[in-house]
Amino acid sequence: MELEVGKVQKPELLAPAGNMEALMAAVENGADAVYLGGKLFSARHYADNFDDQEMKEALAYSQPRGVKIYVTVNTLLDKRELESAVRFIYRLTQQGINAVIVQDLGLLKILREVLPQLEIHASTQMTVHNSAGCRFLEKHGVKRVVLAREVSLNNIKNIRQKTDIELETFVHGALCISYSGQCLMSSMIGGRSGNRGRCAQPCRMTYRLVDEKGRELTDKTFGLHLLSPRDLNMLDCLPQLVEAGVRAFKVEGRMKRPEYVATVTRIYRQVLDRYWENPEHFFVTEREQKELEQIFNRQFTTGYFFGNPGRDLMSYKRPNNRGLFLGRVTGYNAGTKQAIIRLEEPLRRGDGIEVWVSRGSRVGTTVEEIWWKGQKTEEAPAGAEVVLPLTRKVEKGDRVFKTYDRELMARAHKSYSGPGSRKIKVNAMVRAKEGEPLRIELTDPAGRKASAETQFLGEKALKHPLTEEVIRRQLERLGNTPFELGHLEAEIIGNIMVPLSEINKARREAVARLEELRAEEVRLPTVPRAEFEERLQKVLVEVSDQKRPRTKPLLSVVVGDIASLEAALDSGADRIYFGGEQFRSKPPITNRELEEAVEKCRALGKEAVLVMPRIWHEDQVASMVSDLRQVATWHPDGIMVGNLGSLQLVRETCPQIRIFGDYPLNVFNDHAALFMAEEGIYSITLSPELNFEQLKELSLPVDISLECLVHGFIPLMISEYCAVGAILGERTEGTPCRQVCYQGRFGLKDRMNFIFPLESDQYCRMFVFNPKELCLIEDLPLFMDLGINSLRIEAKKESAEYVRRVVTAYRTAIDEAWQLRKDKGTLTKLKEELEKASAAGFTKGHYYRGVL
Template identity: 50%
Template sequence: MTQRPELLAPAGSWEALVAAVQNGADAVYLGGKLFNARHSASNFDNQQLARAVEYAHIRGVKIYVTVNILIANHELEEALGFLHFLHNIGVDAAILQDLGLAKLAKETIPELTIHASTQMTVHNTAGVQLMQQSGFDRIVLAREMELEEIAAIKRETGADLEAFIHGALCVCYSGQCLMSSMIGGRSGNRGKCAQPCRLQYQLVDERGRNLADPAQVGEYLLSPRDINTSAQIPRLMAAGINSFKIEGRMKRPEYVATVIRTYRNLIDRALADNEGFFVQENESRELAQIFNRDFSPGYFLGNPGKDLMSYKRPNNRGVRLGRVKGFNAKHKTLEILLEEPLRLGDGIEVWVSEGGRTGIEVSSMLVYGKPAEYAEAGTLVGLAIPGKIRPGDRVFKTHDAALMERARETFTSSRETKKIPLEFFVRAKIDEPMYMRVTDDTGLTAEGHSDEVGQEAVKRPLTRDFLQEQLDRLGNTPFALGELQVDLQGNVILPMREINELRRSVLADLEQKRARHQRRSGVAEHIFRERLQYSLGELATMAEPKQTQPKLAVNVTDFTSLEAAVSYGANIVYFGGESYRSKGILKQKELEAGLEFCQKNGVALVLNSPRILHDQELKAFTSLLEGVKELPLDGILVGNLGLLKLLKDYSDKPVIGDFTLNVFNSATLHYLKEQGVERAVLSPELTMRQIQELAGTTPMPLEAIVQGALPLMNTKYCPVGSILGGLSTGKRCSGPCHSKTCGLKDRMGLVFPLEVDQYCRMHLFNAKELCVIEDVPTLLEAGISVLRVEAKNNDHGYVAKTVNYYHKAINRYQHGIRDERKDKEAKEDLAGISTAGITKGHYYRGVL
């Protein structure tokens, strides 16, 4: 028998919570006022959180709270205190992103259930296994997973898996996006994403010339359609996904109500009849009507290429209503032949031939020249709409008043939609109090006696039918009368107020029992504080002795750049495991040649690796590792959790944890050390002050990126292959990336370079180059062991110049020389070789 999946709903407000519960959600995820990835949602204060847990638990629904952002050192104690509070109010799980916070949570509140957020970018079997070993009870998979991959992970690990099945889609692997952060200071890793992916871009070549006509293709080249898997429910269940997650904590409660009601019905029908499952036409229409950017099944069925994207519109499309047929001069109205019903109060939008969109709320309309409140599909209606509208322009219904009202009733009415059937037993006898017992669907019972005793009836004694009628009046409770058993002895009667009061008190008792049912006992404050003091004390231990010889590392993807890095003073080169198609795919012999060149010059070569490695790609990478096992590599740069797990069990080479592991606090450093990491690259979202703090108590050497175009996005979607290469559902890419150097140009004229790696994933780089050449002494004095030039998308000339400047800056520091003039000259020269200029990133502005 197919396992019944959990339907998991979003809630950004109290109304959305009620909408989710009343429309059939099994669980709801929501955020507190702090530490969650939807900073702009209304969210819940602590009192509301406790109330939400009670409300949901009475109705048999679980509550998960999102604590899914990166946590700074000074926030750790407060965040752990919040998790302690969540556990003690009975929250069913906390959803975490930060590896360090998760480590401390398992130490200080091991009783708390924790889920690994999709922000942790878990996308392969080994990553799931590592999260299981690290104490996570559920893993929320990356949205880029295919159903076959998920099924294989389920078979291999037996893990509790959660996946997004409907709603907005991030174009970048979650947890790996720095675009909003680096461009505008609003970090997705801190819950403040400004969604730059929903803005206009043009695909251009290295000279800024358009490679595709924006009028033909569209301008929203990073804006995905919404996921809609309604037609795939049986396949999702067969893959073994435990929890079906709906995206939408920023959405209105009407959206939550409509989408949850629809998926509740779909899941229940699929469980009842898997083979005969289908989506009804009205269900498809309502899902589209409530909100859509057009739909796709995401990556579940494979890479859909351009069919994933909404190139021409980044926001709600609504449902197509028809086309403008002409202008009625007599009534001064536009005539539209309806393809969908229309009523007063609906919102419509015309996609005009010139000038974009124009929309109105329908306050009046004519049918056959007469005012009407409603018109069926197939009707020719007249509407007064401003703007330059022409015959043939398309019209969309963006707001359906009736659908919204139907949704609104479910969370505004005092009568509850979701009802729990109860078994009632009532016994009444003359001269004895009435006894009432109720039993719910989980076997919980509550019972009580009336204050007054039964009297002998003069006219109308109590009957089963009368009690059935009275006890069934449960409209404003979450309960419904199921079975009724009665034991009426003699012609007994009690006042109605006594029966109603008894029913009320028994149901109130049952509500409290349901609220506490299966709730783990809380952790006493003094016990939590003792554990907390111990764990935080461990983090404050003295750092390892600082290295006396700071090193310069360079990350490159071609052999000539490696030669330049070595020749101009690099101590460490990252090379060989990641390549870009514009530079040619690296072969093992090039890695061997690079290693030989480095050895001759006394430079360490560390194998770099892709931050994303799905299972099949991970197997290919382990084959590469097998091939170079006997070579004297100086380490492996690791950017994803799965490879980290695999290397711990597989390789004896030193492991360097890359910045893509999101090292944001001391606890994460300790966690990585436990996993065998010997040096960690700090998050580029940290400030200089935070770096100094971490370096003061680090359990391992630290590395900081100081120069280069930071990768802002890593996406399974490739705009080059999709727009130029014809990649779409069922169609392969023609491979234009081999011969083209491309970028995305924004509205301000900035060009963000992009590369396509050996696995056809896109890497989008910042238009401005990071450059902190003047801050080399500050970083080295703080105790940073390795400074890194990030040059994977640059040529050997760039590598030679940047490495030369940083090599000299490090030498000056080692000899105790401070030369601000040389630093300034270097900065000006480095700014000159960056087309869009340079930036200090977050070193002096941060993301908190």
Template identity: 50%
Template sequence: MKKPELLAPAGNWEALVAAVQNGADAVYLGGKQFNARRSADNFDDVALARAVEYAHVRGVKIYVTVNILLADTELKEAVRFLHTVYNTGADAVIVQDLGLIRLARRVIPELELHASTQMTAHNVPGALFLRDAGIKRVVLARELDLKSVRAIREKAGVQVETFVHGALCVCYSGQCLMSSMIGGRSGNRGRCAQPCRLEYRLVDGKGKPVADYEKVGDYLLSPRDLNTSGHIPELIKAGIDSFKIEGRMRRPEYVATVTRIYRTLIDRASRGEEYNVTGEEIGQLAQIFNRDFTTGYFFGVPGRDMMSYKRPNNRGVRLGRVRSYNRETGRAEIELEAPLRVGDGIEVWVTRGGRVGIQVSQIFTGGRKTLCAESGTVVVLELKGHIRPGDRVFKTHDVQLMENAVKTFSSSRETRRIPVDFKVQARVSEPMVLEATDPQGVTVRATTRAAAEEAQKRPLTREFLAGQLDRLGNTPFGLNKLTCELGDNVMVPVREINDVRRRVVEKLSAARAALRKPEPLSEDVVERKLSAVMDEEIERAGSSFPVLAVAVGGAAEVRAAVKGGAGLVYFSGDRFRSRGNVTASEVIKARRYCSEAGVKFYLTTPRIAHDREIEQYLPFFKSLLEAEPDGIMAASCGWLPVLRQLTGLPLATDFALNVFNRQSALFLMEHGVSRVTLSTELTGEQIKQLAGSAPLETEVIVHGALPLMVSRYCAVGSVLGGKGENSNCSGQCRGNTFGLLDRKGVIFPVEMDQHCLMHIYNSRELCLLDTLPYLVQAGPAVLRIEARRENEFYVARTVKTYRQVLDGLRKFPDRLPDLQAIMEKLVEGGPGFTRGHYYRGIMD
């Protein structure tokens, strides 16, 4: 079997060394800016160059993350950073922003690009689209099963990378606005505050809890950690090019332990022998960090079995239960189910009061102190708190495991050795020649500073030379084979041998570091190209009074939108189960109704569609094309090549494509798009700048409940419907409405679509009505009301209000109505409103 690359994370220098020394084939890391793990230590330019050299000497690749959305004001600096990365010799850059891809391909085409999982690549057409855009490797969405991964690898002709271990996001990566909209910390900018790890309870349409949360747990959006260690052969057979470990925010001990174990497992599986994971390996993976484990979506949709409902942080490993507890002495008796030693950290899950955690300072067995105790031993520990017999005890920190991990990245003696063949030539009166060759065929040589002499007592032997040349303890090399051509009775002083060995090793290190380093690109060339691309004259779209658009989910809502004064109607491709099905004939009638009223009608695609779902959806979609819509709105990059094969209608793109800068708009225009919806994370000023400079029409969402997450995990199906790894959902969502109640009493509406994906909506509606004078002047072609989950009465009232305000602005621009009063009346009785990022943005 083809051996996949093992790709490990590094948030700092120690983690980099830990990854390399424990067997990583490649390491991904970030610079001080432009990366999605802003809270990690990361690497400045000097440290980055040092990291690349360190890794390349040891045969390890470096991928640099530049995987966030970028504002127009940042793009030049981001490209300059790519230039720095390229000149250091880094092997690839991991990107999210479409505009940065466009610039990189034009300014530094030599630089290898990998598409971040933030790009939500989840089907064959999406991977093909990215390949054709110049992407060498795609980091696939975590929501894919192995069959889908294999299909993408075989059909798209692009390398694929998948996560195999570590934390999971409950939302499709790149599609989450929850942290951004709730707290202003955007995951698309590397500042996610992880609100998914907080407490939520499922409630019905009236806000009433629908489950026993004492039994279920309170953390309904908190996934377990991914662990595929038991399935490495299946993953290899799927053709995955790179196995990725999540964890740039993790400690180097975590990186060391997980990398070491996966290195062993990949090597074991690749040898073709009977595969197994030892109990020790299973235990160490759990001990170093776990929220309980799951295999994610590789083998299906696991529902509740993927989630950690009762604990959103590290569980550790089970140590046993409290057998007895003396409140006076504060001593607990525990029968161990795992070894324990002084210095370990433990936690008692007490019946009342949460958790009691300590670092073990004393262990008593049989009335005597001991430093350690084995599994099966009854021990007494000093514990304070509301502890009762029967409480469970977990070991959250294993001091021995941590110490062993630390040794791999703190010692000057390297654990990873590159086998080197040495060749020695020595003759009397000539300098000794030492030649070294590595496995890649890199060969260097050096000679002693002094000539060899005739031996008086002990002539040079192969055995003696092997002993001296094998003294490579603080280098990344090890002696593999030694070839000697020694003259008769020749002698070389030990100091000369050691000196020439040191110089050869230095030369070999330098040669290996230079092996992957490209010819540097000059700053002048890059700046000239960058200026040419950034300043290229592209005719911008004509500015006119914006069209009022409405996105709806039903035929009745289409009629309400038209009557209210909409100029454009989007008919949603996502069908919500709370509303029931919509037939093709209903859509065709709705289109005719729009046509008769002179209102444009666009179809929209589902936001998430795996290959199987595209196949299922296309017959229905083709029947809708018979209605001759005015255009199509694509909700992901993967739909663009599919739609281009089906129709020549105008194409627009939805907000899920994260258009955050002018270059992204240009990128999509060059791929056949005529209008782009701007990111909902832009400020009003950014909208104005982008709408005023874009070469194609732009669209801005001004009203509605925005979807904060889209997830393949469904809380309703898992909590109420019984969905698990081996059980199907009973369909409790049909015709019913639900929400997620947070710890502050706020309810986030939830909808399930036709593919059982869960859509979580903001608790408050976006309302930019009082900013319409500014937005109209900003120049977007379309202002949209998002109402896909709303009824006809909501649509009628909202559209009518926006129509009246827009008409007033067009007819009497100098006599503005009382927009504040109009807005207050519009949102009166609703869940509350927000202006989103119009003022605050996500820049820092």
């Protein structure tokens, strides 16, 4: 295969940096760009990150070496943070960053108006997974989209054909089990929001799969880390990604140590370059793969690029680094406390090992002594049988893994801690003549020129005249600069002398000017401060400061079957949401039944809103368009969308229908709500991570209809991986699922014995629900005082009996609260009645504790 010039670009290799050492590691090992976070507004809150001075140092180090810097501002932002975030980004543009990566739609709106020249990349936290979502963002000036990790290779190809926006994909590192931007698990159970950069990684904890009676369905031998994915490794698959039109290959790892960044970047650099130079003879060496495995792995997977791998995606037995398989124990001497191990890989003193024992916890140690053939040695080769001190007993046959390779780490550290290996050859012209300053001109490979002169005028030499060799020695002293001397052309006229200190000073000035020239070429144009301030103030006052009037809210209900819809109508619901995901625990709903449901709602004077699936991929776009066109003929009161692609597709397909925005759009502030309203969304469901104080501070025009969730079991994750299908259905990369999900209801039991209910939909996606039931029935007056237009009950997975009971209670509660009665006795009694039927108890979610 030959790469066609103009059709396929060489992808950018994008590496992570959590601190300055990691940045140097990325740059020196071949990254084309580095993404990093500032001290604020970054989705890796627990990385070291960069303060203002460190950011300047990062830019000064990277850009002269031709490496771009992208700054992550990829969290949801509170109203009070938006102005600070925009000012922070403005400072970054003044310093010369190349792009900013964002999640928050309100921030996107402001940046497009205030800093229109800024290059914006849409974070994977935006959950963009189809071409319609890409078109939406392209329309709003976004240059690049970091696609959801769940997008397949075929769908990437299809998306590439339908949009000009740059596509970026992850190629290596940790995977989230949930769609990024759609996970509330850490937030709801621990108060640490992944959307705010504080994920506590509950997916790496232990769980047991149970049935609806709480009986465990797997044993410990299977493994207890049922939500812990392996690490992504696409090294062997780089050609397919290049041919698919991926513009940037992203390595995950801002929390990883610099040696990890150095090793992974180096290997991907050399393999990508090897392919680009000779695509017909692409190969990856065994050593390259082993070094990736050694530096960090939870086992490797190609993720969803080639389909749903089921249980082959997962690392059920271990949620952290397992290292490289080293060998097996062949014996243990309890008297001398020594283990005998037959090696399958070399072992050196100073390496770290871990024995996976048959009974008890794993045994880890740093190798202080190696005995081989009766002699103490510094290292032993593969195939050797060695004796190692090991204080804890191990058994014959136990597996041994090398978790730390001293030589690999030393080599990685050396790559960025010395003078640097990423050097740019510069040619030099030097002219020296008596009575004139010595002039140095440096030219880089792109033809950029920078020059400097000595203040000293050349004098006639009495002892040691200036020679080309003397000049070369001085110009070769480029140390920690990005440059190394290439060709030297020296014109020395006459027998002259110039002090070496003067030559060195001129060299430093020429180098500094060339560095600045190279940095300027990749920097974005900046906006003058006065103009920036004027634009920012204009945008900030767009948010009205008027208080929304007290409102009697509509009662909305999400249902999952026709019986529940009828129960909701009978019990006093004003608006019914139905359609979208069809849970396997429910009877299937036909299109005819959906149409009749719309007619039934209309006959009773109730609103009927059809729901689009939260997730749909490019290979489903034809069916989505067909469904939308059919739904339009039923004349529902609206269509609810939960991702940007759905919003774009509805506007393109049936623009006459009202659009309702669901909470997965993550509307967290006024400007995000205004953005959605400007895009034609009639009603906006606010993020369930907002608290009452934040809701009070929202200042939005009364014509923007707002909805809040007040009751039900909230989905905490949506995942292409299905635990039931993978574990009980035995789904693997090559084996289809046995569809056990039709045979009952299931859940995940955590260490605290809470059971998280599971549901599978018609696309075999898994929904993980909060075990505690949201209940705000006592707080309805607060919502009314805040001018919230609609209150929603989440009951998609619930029975008709549940819907009838809860809707009846909330209908009564809304009517009571609207009468301005100070006595909350009725509301308290209604809550108590509801609580009797709630097995796990109630929660108020984030309405009082928030995530700030």
